[in-house]
Amino acid sequence: MLPFALSLSVATIALATGGCTVNNQKAVSDEAPQVAPILTSEDAIDDQTFAQPQVARVTHVDLDVELNFEDQSVEGEAVLDVQAADGAKEIILDNDGYTVRSITDGKGKPLKYELGEAVEGKGRPLTIQIGDARQIKIAYSAKDADALQWLSPEQTAGGEYPYLFSQGQAILNRTWIPTQDSPGIRQTWKARIVAPKPLDVVMSGLKVGEVEDVDGNKRAFTFEMDKPVAPYLIAIAAGDIDFRELGPRTGVWAEPAVLDRAAEELSDTEQLVEAAEALYGPYRWGRYDMIVLPPAFPYGGMENPVMTFLTPTFIAGDKSNNGLIAHELAHSWSGNLVTNAVWGDGWLNEGVTSYFENRIVEAVYGKKRAEQEAALAYANIEETLADVGEDAPGTALHTDGKEDLVGSAIAYDKGSYFLRTVENIVGRERFDAWLRQWFDNHAFQPATSAMLLADMEKNLVRDEDEAKRLMLREWIYEPGLPSNVAKPDPKAFADVDNAVNAYAKNGTLPKNWTEWTSAERQRFLDNIPKKRTAEQLATLNDTLKLDQSGNNEELFLWLELALANRYEPAVPQAEDFLARIGRAKFVRPLFTVLWDQGEWGRAIARHTYKKTRPGYHAVTRGGIDALIGKEG
Template sequence: MAPVDPHSFTDSDHPLTTHVSLTLYFDFPSSTISAATLLTLAAPFSGELTLDTRSLSISAVLDPLSLSPLPFSLSPSPPDPVLGQSLTVTVSDKAEVLILSKTSADSSALQWLSPPQTFNKTHPFVYTQCQAIHARSIFPCQDTPAARTKYSAKLNVPRKLSAVMSAKHVDRRPPVAAEAGGACEDSIWCAEDRIVEEFVMDQPIPPYLFAFAVGELGFREVGPRTRVYSEATPAVLDAAAEEFAGTEEIIRVGEKLFGAYEWERFDLLVLPPSFPYGGMENPRMVFLTPTVIKGDAAGAQVVAHELAHSWTGNLITNKNNDHFWLNEGFTTYAERRIVEEVQGEERAAMNIGIGWRGLVEDVERFKDNLEFTKLKTNQAGVDPDDVYSSVPYEKGFQFLWRIERQIGRPAFDEFLKKYIGTFKFQSIDTDMFLDFLKANIPGIGDEVDLKLWTEGTGIPPDAMEPVSDLYSKIVSLAEEFKLGRMPREDEVADWHGQEWELYLENLPKSVEASQVRALDARYRLSESKNYEVRVGFLKLGISAGCREYYSEVEKTLKEVGRMLYLRPLYTALVQGDGKEEDKVFARRVFSEACDCYHPIAKGVVEAIFAKFG
């Protein structure tokens, strides 16, 4: 007996779940969800079945046929700080188990927004973020990507609201009696002011791709298989529809490069600003931060990344988080191939350059724990959210790019399609990939040091920055800033957000306050509507001690919850020998803003404070 995953209580000797049937009752006043969860196992099982939970109250475990109770127990409190609590159910030759449970108000997967925290200020809103190990805080499950499951779901919500899921929508209807594992006809489940939204996911997915959102939702059609959803706010919907108008072209390019799109729909949901990531690749319904709506179609690059996951991540999944690069390194490579096709080589090179700078910074960030600069990591006892970084994305990309350079793009494209076709709808690990690589590209291990790339720390010597005229020009201009020369207006006339982002990333970490002020006086970067540019500049302003920008820092930290912005700004304020007044400022802003952050983002900021004091 052994765990199948360092981040799960699931035992390798137990059959894995193949289907989950859920009935969920949403109680917005208490910020809780009551759930009836029917788990179907791959085979009948006798003994103690172990499941993952976090902050769930379990009211009953039942035989679904007889509704007779089954013995169960939760591991003692306090919960494991990473894994939560194990739920052990004693069964005898059973392939199905029905569990009645209720979430807590502080579920790590859920953010409940009150009406004032939404765009329209009228109705509440709730959404999920289950990656990496947060599905267990919604319903008991084998919360490991090794367990790929199909699912069906009935969401019982207030009639004025609607729901979307990472699944096919099949019905919107009044509630009926006896749903939720025996709820009676007169219960709150069947009240007249409620509605049931039904969904089904017919393809097996890992639990972290389970996703829903409930609120006042509207949509715009932008393609034959794409709608853009958001809160029913015309301004947001119209801006999103314009930003993502080219989505169908991106899908077709992806299909040309990587094979058939297996998920039927590719809809997009623009969430409130508190969403902690740029995007989340939930199948059929990608979740996006509104900060990707930049007005210049640059947000399409985030869409390209989430689309690429439809092949690398959703079709082929890392078996556990020690092999996360198999999801993100492949997807970053695939994203840049799509961008190159749609927007050209220069734009793809810009992405590689920005990613290179992020990789260099994150390798430095983990200088005291180089384990997390490897591709194949050991995360036992470690919260995946605490060590989330660009390393699996960018080092993984660099590894695949290195192989492509070695064998040539046509041969690598052929390999990729064969890889996807061989392992689709499976969860694999690094060794399985390497075995497949060596079998299909004989001699690759003699040309590329595979062990150094996957198990070595830091950046291998055969990694490389991109080569392009635009990239070289921007890096050169950043070098000249060290000598006191900022770019002329004619040199930046054609720049968009990414050019400025790359420029700021390549500036020295310590510059004179006068230089920072002069740069902003000419180009007003502190007020940029592009958050990557604004945050890059504000980080520079903090390091230079330009306190006149702190009001803009505070505004930014209070209006968005994307960790890409929170992490660098809070870190810049509190790290090293920073002034005590900066730390006091950071803690005050966090105390006032944290209720608008998703629990995952809140935990990341609290970890920054714990690290730097």
């Protein structure tokens, strides 16, 4: 083994670790520690939180709040359990907009507190003088919280009732929950949520007890997460939703008008869970349910424990986008079970998960589909590196976490190809054994890149020669793609690439388009020549029926190509697409393409954004505001 000095200190200095140690190689049980460790090595210090968890940290959050749809606010109380070092007299929480009415200790005695100066993108520190108190109660309200998306009835499929959903990652939960909002400060939680009838409420915890009637026209729902999780994983949704069982431990929530299609698309879920367990051990969260949200949801999916949040844009009618489900499911191990301690190590969540996703897809849908989806990911890396440069510092897996200039290509795709390359060199059997023990031995704990590197060097690498071939440090800490990358199978898209060449040469279009997989169709659309005339675009669309696609991934690629060539017939469909879908992956690039077309596209972008902005989540709005301005 190569020597590696790892300066890592679990915060046993004053804070209990619940009996867990970071480098214990004995497999852990499914039981989670009630108090997860705090990592105190320099690379584990989160500079995006005001908290000082090595002094005083939150271990449990108990919410009792009411949802007010009329003024789009949350109001109630949060009771926090605190663990503090000897002599600690204060605790610092994160606050980005919620209003504090009072703070008391567990016996009702008022505690002094101070809200510090605001830091852009981070909020303000809430410093509470706790003295000897180890439980504090905060009465508060949150209005216009960036984590919460309030939808009018008109913005839902049913059109009759309002809707609410949250998106906490990365640091948005500090806009509506008083706590220490850092992925390295894992917390258990419980919540009682009061909502108007007849709305149902779901959260990223298991439902506890019966639904309670309140004041005749309201109901209270209680949830609990008894395993310590990163606070960004506390999530809520409320609306006119129904449930459909998919398997003994799986099911889906959705609006009634969407439920049948959602359940059919997700009918493989139990099989996906079984495949994941066969790879890397038991699913430890009890149930795996999902909710298909209205299209304003800004992401493809969010891996909230026991309740994955999904965009309806993944529904294609043929399960061709179910790699998304495999991805969010895989987060139950990589991300939720073992979480990056700081956002600069986000690849530990997304890259490991993307690798795991591809293995699940292979197990359930076959090697060909898995290889094709892996090839699309590799092309994403190549395109990004060509755009930003091989030496761009943001193209290392480990970053400073300050600003993401490269999208998903690095944290997700380069991270996946790192593990794919390691597997290729050491063999699948050895690699799988290593990855399973990584999940087992760091379950319900935070982790860093340095910890994973040290674990690989200790538990996977056999000798110095293998270490040189693996190039582990280069993968994690250096920009670009290392020379040993295990490239995708060149045969994965051989027929499609031949079709691309034929089209580029003489305009010949594939005759077997409808027989292709979605990955094949996406590959074709993403690789044909980008400069097209109106006549060429009309022929392309008329022949392949691109504007009639039920797959939003394919429809997006068509609209992106059409708008980039100022194809007027596609503008109404693009405007409709942008009005009904709030997924940032689609929305931001289309507005960017329009903006890049000069005044022709900018006029369309301004006009469209003025209408669509109110329906977008803050996550989606952020990048477009910077491009166009808030007023469109």
